[in-house]
Amino acid sequence: MLIQEVINGIxxxxxxxxxxxxxxxxxxxxxxxxxxxxxxxxxDTLEEVIDEAIEKNCNLIVSFHPIIFSGLKKITGKNYVERVVHKAIKNDIAIYAIHTALDNSFVGVNAKICEVLGLKNKQVLIPQKHTIKKLHTFVPIKEANKVREALFDAGGGSIGNYDHCSFNVEGKGSFKGNENSSPVVGEKGKTHYEEETQIGITFPKHAEAKILKALFNNHPYEEVAFEITTLENSNQHIGIGMIGELETPQNPADFLKFVKEHMQTECIRHSKLIDKKIKKVAVLGGSGAFGISSAIASGADIYITGDVKYHDFYKAENKMIIADIGHYETEQFTKNLLVEYLTKKFTNFAVVLSVCNTNPVKYL
Structure with missing residues (x-):
């Protein structure tokens, strides 16, 4: 199997x-x-992880965090980033990073936190903007069903929990081909009127190349008329952070103990406890102080994240609890998620969970 095939699966x-x-x-x-x-x-791809890959005969490392975050001008081994890159190249080991692409996935980092904490009815906390696009095209009525189904097969027509969604309007189109044209219907040099269906479908932006390929491969015309626009609609399944519900509400102190145990953290820094049972829980893996206002707006009773600064805790304003359980701790189960996914995706291929603890923060 090629490395590219693994990447395609990821x-x-x-x-x-x-x-x-x-x-x-x-x-x-x-x-x-x-x-x-x-x-x-x-x-995290550190030197010890490269050594582990060599020992376990893995020439592809799939890392959550990117080891290269800003430009490298030299690779001389003067810092940990350069040493990792140098050792990887020397041993012909590829490094792939997924980071915020998985943060924004509905089944990614934050979904895993929800799973560990037993949260139900989960929703995206901060939907990513401009992720839904719309295609309009014009097809002869007799060919409309073929083109429409091809667009559906390519990932078009999905809205939230629904698929095969489209809007269709019948009308009359006109065109006149020049001397270099080869019209499928009508004659070049003469204006032709054709009974057509205007097909409108939405699609996720990552599917645009597939949508256009399906359109061009199945549309009968020599010149395909179409337009693509970006919608302002919120996407229910793309965005960062999540909010879910506990099956049984818990007292704040009891829930914090539950979080500490299940998220395997040695320390929780939190704002003042509120006089209210915890039911709605917002989570955001990694550095999530920017999501505090969204968590409050969503009606969360507690917001679990990492890297919260001193003054950020004031933003709770007794409306909810802010709990900083640590950056690493919020993301530590992500590698389990990836191993589970890749093992199911590639059943006859070695997918290994790194045993290296790369948390740079230690507690006394």
């Missing part, structure tokens, strides 16, 4: 289209056309 789970603009995702080191001997899944 990007079905979390298309890179939805990664944040500041991020550096995808294949960072290595040749995508090399045969993959095995995959090692980790949170």
């Amino acid at each position: 990007e079905e789970l979390a298309p890179l289209t939805y990664a944040e603009d500041f991020d550096n995702v995808g294949l960072l080191v290595g040749d995508k056309n090399n045969e993959a001997s095995g995959v090692l899944v980790c949170l």
